[in-house]
Each structure stands twice: as structure tokens, then as C-alpha cells.
Amino acid sequence: MRFHILLTFGIVVWSCSGSEDDPVPIPILFQQFTFHQDMNKLYYGVGVESKYEGQMLDSVMIHWYGTNRGNTADALTLFDDGSHGDIIMNDDLYGRKIPNDSTTIVNILGDDSGYVFMDYVAMYGTEIVTVSDSFKIGNIIPRIESIFVPDTIIRPADATVSLHLIKAEVYDADGLGTIKWVGFTSFHVEGDSMMNNGNYIYLHDDGSDVVLYEPNITSGDSIQGDGVYSFRIAVYGSGFTDPDFQTRAGTFNWRFLTQDLSNDYSEAVEHEIIIQ
Numbered sequence: 001m002r003f004h005i006l007l008t009f010g011i012v013v014w015s016c017s018g019s020e021d022d023p024v025p026i027p028i029l030f031q032q033f034t035f036h037q038d039m040n041k042l043y044y045g046v047g048v049e050s051k052y053e054g055q056m057l058d059s060v061m062i063h064w065y066g067t068n069r070g071n072t073a074d075a076l077t078l079f080d081d082g083s084h085g086d087i088i089m090n091d092d093l094y095g096r097k098i099p100n101d102s103t104t105i106v107n108i109l110g111d112d113s114g115y116v117f118m119d120y121v122a123m124y125g126t127e128i129v130t131v132s133d134s135f136k137i138g139n140i141i142p143r144i145e146s147i148f149v150p151d152t153i154i155r156p157a158d159a160t161v162s163l164h165l166i167k168a169e170v171y172d173a174d175g176l177g178t179i180k181w182v183g184f185t186s187f188h189v190e191g192d193s194m195m196n197n198g199n200y201i202y203l204h205d206d207g208s209d210v211v212l213y214e215p216n217i218t219s220g221d222s223i224q225g226d227g228v229y230s231f232r233i234a235v236y237g238s239g240f241t242d243p244d245f246q247t248r249a250g251t252f253n254w255r256f257l258t259q260d261l262s263n264d265y266s267e268a269v270e271h272e273i274i275i276q
Helices: none
Strands: 002-007 028-036 041-048 059-066 074-077 093-099 115-124 127-136 143-148 161-171 179-188 201-203 228-236 250-260 269-275
Touching: 028 115, 028 127, 041 059, 041 115, 074 093, 143 250, 143 269, 161 179, 161 201, 161 250, 201 228
Parallel strands: 002 127
Antiparallel strands: 028 041, 041 093, 059 074, 059 115, 115 127, 143 161, 161 228, 179 201, 179 250, 250 269
16 A cells, blocks of 8 residues: 655655655645634635546545644545535535534634644555645634623613613734724614614723713723623603604514624624513
């Protein structure tokens, strides 16, 4: 059995045959890797020739090392039958998509924006061809760790205003300084319409040092720069008759998001709230 190893950072072909003939072109044509952070899934793909040195392709695998090539590799079979994350069957692009969790692999990815390492392996009868490769993960998307939102808000029965504190704790592997904004949209279920003209209601991590609305309304945030973003929602009592100072009653879906300075979004966190 002969082994061919191609290192993508420098083309090196190893063979135990000792032949002085010109090397046969490597049948592994290209490699792909994607970390789908929004779904927490890993995708591997590789284009291969169906025949090599007179022998048909038997199988394609990947040895996955995660963020350190010194790790013990996860061995994963890739497919070309339209299953397991492969997109198009019989197109000679072998792929696989797996969950990024310990039930599937040992070398899971966490909050790391460095490089990942893998070997793509194609087996042709007595021939085994390996391409060692690495990919840079790039920006890790921010995430919302938790939200503090009431399930029910009761409007005042008179012409007064009550303030209700809303909070969201966020995290970014590149540091809280990379958070661009945190906010939410509000959808009125019974009215089938967006509140605030569909615009985001922004939360603040300013320690309440900034007056947002006159005369002295601040965000209600406790500590500046701690990753907990806050805002006090004004709820108008049912005694107001001016349409500009009325809060609708009903069921609302609040959808929280955060965006970082790389313009990547977190996964959305949704919450249903009833205003009575």
C-alpha cells in the first residue's frame, strides 16, 4: 500500500515506492471547511477524482484535530450521496455537516478565532492520498447569554407612566469592546404589526450616565461596561387619551439581537410578553 501526503503550506509528496518517475498529480482537487456559528455546526467538503493510478475511489475521510494538530484526531467519513450534509449526490464533492458538540466529536470548537487543522484522506484500493490543511475561523459571532424581561406588564389605570427595566447580558470572544449594539424589536400579535415602526429599541451599557429622554430619564443600567445592557420601557396608563401617549394592550413577541463591529449578528433570543 502506498501513501501520498500533500501539505498545503508546502507541496511535499511522500511515497514508499522509490520511483524516479514524475509524480502523478494528486487526485484531491480542493478542500472546504465552514464553521456555521449560527447553527453551531461544522461542514467539511473535498473535491476528489473518481479514479487514481488505475484504481477506483473507495472512500473519503477527514481526520479532524480542532484547534491543535497535536490532538487525537476525530475520524469522520465524508459522503457524496446527498446525505449527512452533502449537497449534491455523485458530483465528486464529498461533504459532511455535523453538530459542534461532544456527542459527535472530541475536538469541539469554542470561543476561539484562530486556526483549525484537518487531514483530507482519499482511499483508492492500495493507494491512500492525504492532504493536510488548515483554515482560519475568523470572527466569532457575539451571543446573548440571558435576558431579563417580565412575562406580564400591567398598565397604570390612570394618566401616569410606569417604567419597566429590560436587560440583556451579552458576550463576545473578542471582548465586550467589540459589541456594536444590543436591541430588540416588538411585534404585536393581535394587531399583526411591528411597534416603533419596526425599528430596534436599543439597550445601553452606560451605567445610566447618559440622559436619554428629558428631563432625566436614563437607561436604568447599573454598571458601565459589564456586558449587561439595559433600557427602561415607558408604559402609559389607560387614562391617557392622546394617541401619542398610549400603550397598546395584547401579546407581543420581543426579538433580541446584538451585532459586533465586524457586522456579524448573534442568534436571536425571543420572548413573549403580555401587556394588560
